[in-house]
Amino acid sequence: MHNLKELRKNLKIYQKKLKDRNNQFDIDHFDKLDKNNRELINQKELLEQEKKYLSKTKDKSNFEKSKIISKKIEKITIEQTDAQKKLNEILYNLPNIAEKSVPVGKDEKDNKLIKKVGELKDFSFKLKSHVELGEKNKSIDFDISSKLSGSRFVVLKDKFALLERALINFMLDIHTNKFDYTEISPPLIVNEEIMFGTGQLPKFEEDQFEIKFDNSDQRKYLIPTAEVVLTNLVRKSNIEVNNLPQRFVASTPCFRKEAGSYGKDTKGIMRQHQFYKVELVSIVEPKNCLVELERMLNCAEEILKQLNIPYQVRLLSTGDMGFSAEKTFDIEAWIPSEKKYREISSCSSCGSFQARRMNAKYKTPNGSDFLGTLNGSGLAVGRLMIAILENNQNEDGSIAIPNILKKYMNNLDKI
Numbered sequence: 001m002h003n004l005k006e007l008r009k010n011l012k013i014y015q016k017k018l019k020d021r022n023n024q025f026d027i028d029h030f031d032k033l034d035k036n037n038r039e040l041i042n043q044k045e046l047l048e049q050e051k052k053y054l055s056k057t058k059d060k061s062n063f064e065k066s067k068i069i070s071k072k073i074e075k076i077t078i079e080q081t082d083a084q085k086k087l088n089e090i091l092y093n094l095p096n097i098a099e100k101s102v103p104v105g106k107d108e109k110d111n112k113l114i115k116k117v118g119e120l121k122d123f124s125f126k127l128k129s130h131v132e133l134g135e136k137n138k139s140i141d142f143d144i145s146s147k148l149s150g151s152r153f154v155v156l157k158d159k160f161a162l163l164e165r166a167l168i169n170f171m172l173d174i175h176t177n178k179f180d181y182t183e184i185s186p187p188l189i190v191n192e193e194i195m196f197g198t199g200q201l202p203k204f205e206e207d208q209f210e211i212k213f214d215n216s217d218q219r220k221y222l223i224p225t226a227e228v229v230l231t232n233l234v235r236k237s238n239i240e241v242n243n244l245p246q247r248f249v250a251s252t253p254c255f256r257k258e259a260g261s262y263g264k265d266t267k268g269i270m271r272q273h274q275f276y277k278v279e280l281v282s283i284v285e286p287k288n289c290l291v292e293l294e295r296m297l298n299c300a301e302e303i304l305k306q307l308n309i310p311y312q313v314r315l316l317s318t319g320d321m322g323f324s325a326e327k328t329f330d331i332e333a334w335i336p337s338e339k340k341y342r343e344i345s346s347c348s349s350c351g352s353f354q355a356r357r358m359n360a361k362y363k364t365p366n367g368s369d370f371l372g373t374l375n376g377s378g379l380a381v382g383r384l385m386i387a388i389l390e391n392n393q394n395e396d397g398s399i400a401i402p403n404i405l406k407k408y409m410n411n412l413d414k415i
Contacts, residue, residue: 001356002094008034014097020104020318021095033087040080047073092196093203096353098318099290099327105317111330112317117301118310120334125395129337130386131268134160136397137415140269151266152258152273154382159415163388163399164276166408167381168251171278171303175378179299181249181280186229188252192219194232197358199324200224209255222255226279227375234283235358238368245292246283249378251276269382270342276381280347285362286372289349290327296376297329300345303379306404309387310334312341326351331379333387344383347376 007014011027018025051069054062098104103112134140139160145153156164175181189211195201200208200221209222223229230248239246254277258264265271280299284292297313304311316328325348332341352370355361361368392400398414406412 001091001353002097003356004091007091017097018094020098021321022106022319023095025094030087030090033083033090037080037083037087040076040083044073044076044080047076089202095323096321096326096350098321099349099351101290101315102321102327103315103317106319107317108320110317111320112315114313114315114329116310116312117305118308118334120310121336121391123336123393127336127390128393128397129268130389133389133393133397133399137399139415149273152271154269154272159409159412160385162409163405163415164381164385166405167384167388168276168278169408170405171378171381172249172251174303174306175249175278175280175299178302179247181247181299184226184230184233184248184250186223186226186250186252188223188255189220190223190228190232192221194228194235195221197235198228198231198354199322199357200228203323207257209257223252224256225254225277225375226250226252227281230279230281231283231354231373231375232358234355234360234371237360239283239360239362239371241285241362241364244284244362244371245288248281248283249278251278251381268386270386272382278378278381280374280376280378282374283360284372284374286352286370289351289372289374292372292374293327293329293347293349296374296378297331297347300331300347300376300378303384304331304333304344304387307384307388307402309384309391311344316346322346322348324348324350324353326353333383334391335386336390342383342386344387345377345379347374349374 011031015025015027047069051066051073054066054069103110105111128136131140137160139157141155141157145155148155172183176183192201195208208224211220211222213220230250233248234246253274255274258271258273280296282292282296301311301313311331311333314330314332316330321328328346328348330343331345333344335342350373352372354373355370360371362371388402389399392402394400394414400414401409401412
């Protein structure tokens with residue numbers, strides 16, 4: 001969320017920067033709503049002062065005057081509440097402003113290639129997709145998952161289920177032992193205000209799985225990513241600066257409706273309603289956000305380097321970044337059957353955007369200020385499985401296990 005005072009002072013600047021984010025910010029409409037809201041607040045305060053003055057006098061005639069003022073206050077309060085609601089609807093749906101090093105662009109076509117890492121393997125036989133490999137090994141079952149849950153779900157069996165668990169444990173070990181992240185086992189169900197804090201609500205409500213609790217009016221949601229809970233660990237806090245940075249990692253199922261992806265990746269496990277992901281979150285002083293982003297990117301890349309998976313890194317353009325991000329790097333792993341790189345991680349700095357929504361602060365010499373937050377996939381488990389299966393396949397349909405993974409796979413050489 002943006003600083004309202006800064007927004008008021010720099011409306012035209014914000015309009016231009018938000019246009020770069022594909023957001024049409026009507027500054028005239030916003031300014032009109034804002035001025036009306038402030039005028040109503042001022043009127044209410046003056047009437048309350050007058051009522052307070054009358055209550056201190058002994059003149060009985062002032063009792064009737066006080067009753068009239070109370071009705072005026074009640075009427076203005078209703079009007080001001082409605083005005084504030086309309087103002088908030090705009091504020092809550094404005095995306096973050098892009099950091100100055102981010103390329104200006106409309107969509108993914110304007111993303112900037114930063115680097116390519118690893119050699120593409122030259123296969124001497126006809127490649128199989130991860131779906132074909134799963135069918136051959138009888139380890140990926142979409143028929144059963146369809147009966148159980150419908151489309152965009154999967155049942156993994158036997159060695160493929162073992163591989164999924166192995167990848168999770170391997171990634172958690174790397175991030176905790178090598179990069180000093182603190183492992184968290186969080187709830188998978190959160191309250192509405194928690195989803196608001198990281199920016200999923202209200203703008204992306206249609207993509208969330210809301211669940212109903214009996215005898216409760218409070219709205220609750222399945223988490224779309226562990227970013228939601230890990231970032232909100234510092235919600236409504238005021239942290240000592242010497243306790244920063246704080247770095248968290250969690251492996252959780254993630255739940256998404258994929259509302260805008262009709263017709264995309266309908267086969268396989270590339271895009272699911274439920275999937276596992278290892279998530280990284282950093283809490284820092286805002287001035288350190290960009291340095292921390294480079295560190296987080298390095299942590300995510302390390303997984304692919306140790307598994308010997310070819311990948312590339314792209315810096316996203318202003319039009320392709322997520323709602324809360326000020327700067328994002330995407331890591332894309334090579335998928336042989338598709339003959340292209342596919343996203344396997346997004347690492348983003350959000351500046352103080354999410355912290356304002358969460359009221360998450362740290363102590364400064366002059367009082368307190370909003371924290372900086374970052375999040376990144378370290379990595380998406382299903383997509384990493386695809387990369388492992390396809391890049392390590394043999395002609396007979398078996399899969400060679402990377403050396404680093406063997407201790408997590410009962411020392412198997414292949415599956």
